[in-house]
Amino acid sequence: MRKNTWARVAAGALLALSLSPLATASPAQADGTSFYDTPTTLPANNGDIVRSEPSEFYVDPVKLIKADADVQRIMYRSTDRTGVPVAVTGTVLTPKTPWVGAGKRPLIGYAVGTQGMGDQCAPSRTLGKGLEYEGPFIAGLLARGYAIVVTDYEGLGTEGEHTYMMRETQGHAVLDSVRAAQRLPGSGVTAANPVAISGFSQGGGAAASAGELAPTYAPEINLKAVAAGAVPADLSQVAINLDGSLYVSFMGYAVSALANSYGIDMTPMLNAKGQAMMATLSTQCTLDSLATFPFVKSKDLTTNGLPVTDLLTKAPFNQMVADQLIGNGRKPNVPVLITHSALDDVIPYKTGKQLAQRWCGQGTKVQFDTNFAPTHVGDYVASIPTIFLFLEARFAGLPALNSCWRL
Template structure:
């Protein structure tokens, strides 16, 4: 358990996991730490990555194992509200970025971990984790300037929640739209009940208990207009209600320049986060003068895109920790 801050800057406790390889670090300098931002886990406390790893059911285990095989220390946040009081503030930009950065700080200060307290660090994440990693890249200079951040690998970034929500509604991953509505409302103290019909209230209550795989299977193809009080899609509500629209707009990424190299990967065939959303945040960062490398692949589906990106991300992180200059490709965007 470690301290971070919520959206308003109030100190809060979150949990996470720190893993140190048994073998000695064979690379240059001190052993690096990678702050790993997990992808969508669910909203129930039992869905927290720390809980999933303890049970052997964490679906991102293969990527984490790949980081360990390369000798990195790893700090994995559970985010706000997963395993700690309150509802998980899913896809809340600032809160997620702070949780990732503070997980690295906590790992540096954890005696049992045996990790350097001032060594090189990097951040990686995919999907929800890609958003948290991207947020950390944007806020790091002001929030955690002391970290020796070498780079951020943010993949399949949900940089524009409205466009992602439109894509999710009625699809296989419709549950993620519900997660987003619940998480944003929790982060901003908004009561969603007046906007939902009886079915919507019941479904939202159920979603707060379900982990990703169960929720995806149970609520696939659900159309959000069947859940709202006015019979209109949730995305219409998020775009037209001034209070909710302001909340969604605050999550938009690409308006703050990352000051470290960033790798963005995305499959052209992503069925969760449209490739256009990934391209847009890259173009926005490039327009601000950031050092960005954008790598696409043709692996089918959102899940396939994550697996296809593993070698690219591993190689890119190795180069950052080896001190190799990061060559972006903004010229090609």
């Protein structure tokens, strides 16, 4: 049965990765406003529910496979990089079947990979359309009986720009989504349920950030483990790898988010082509951007003819990039799995390994798993079985492996 489940997940992942999320109308409230409109005032505490409504989750875009789960779209309070309260949306999924494992049903705080910058790309919108490319993996978690909460991150679906790759904001969004799921009536989980955090690529960075922020930002969460794949832990290394590649739009997302988060006007630094590209990226989902801007060299976008990677080494961007370094004096207090392919063409392998080394140096128990699947997509698919086994072992209370001795 597990083999069949894995086969469906892998096949679904490859199918879903070939499809681009489509624009969808915002669900309307009884008062005529959109579900995604931010209210004038937010609740008092991080993780408090602003509003919720029933939703759906289809694994496939033809809508042949509907998840056997209670699905609720939520809006909850979180905080941005500077500590200002913000409204973030997400989705809580609880299997309809009883939990048959030991103890209480586990809750997974799931951080999705790169979705794009347009509001239509938010997972809480695409899950109901069968267009979320990580839907098959989420379905695999549901098949194991876990409750799941999937954050949209700040500014994805809601007002403002998506804070793509912003370490603190993404970590806060994940941790506060866990709190929100625990406080949502009828979710089937409370603060007593065991929790794990997982994600890959952008989601790997968000999961890793949440793991190391949890001891101070959300110490009450009953966190058992963190599983992070292809973690973009050092944006300076990732940017060099992306420039001129198929995935150069990811660098555009990150630079735009950095500038927006820190209040930097990029207009004087970009020529007409660069300004047009950044404006287009702000409205697109991932596959649209990949198709529109493949192999663009950033030196062709700047007014001085220098690559954006050069810009990132100078003030004020160098400090902004340094602020996003994961593992810089912070660490998770629970066992961690880091998975990474030596052949990943998006996130350099050394980036994940160096994060493992930094955490090991601070005393975290890290299982570092190397695979040799070609490409970033191959890395994602190859990591799935390892993540499933790691989570099952942690919830079963088994001893965690430690790779720190060989790193």
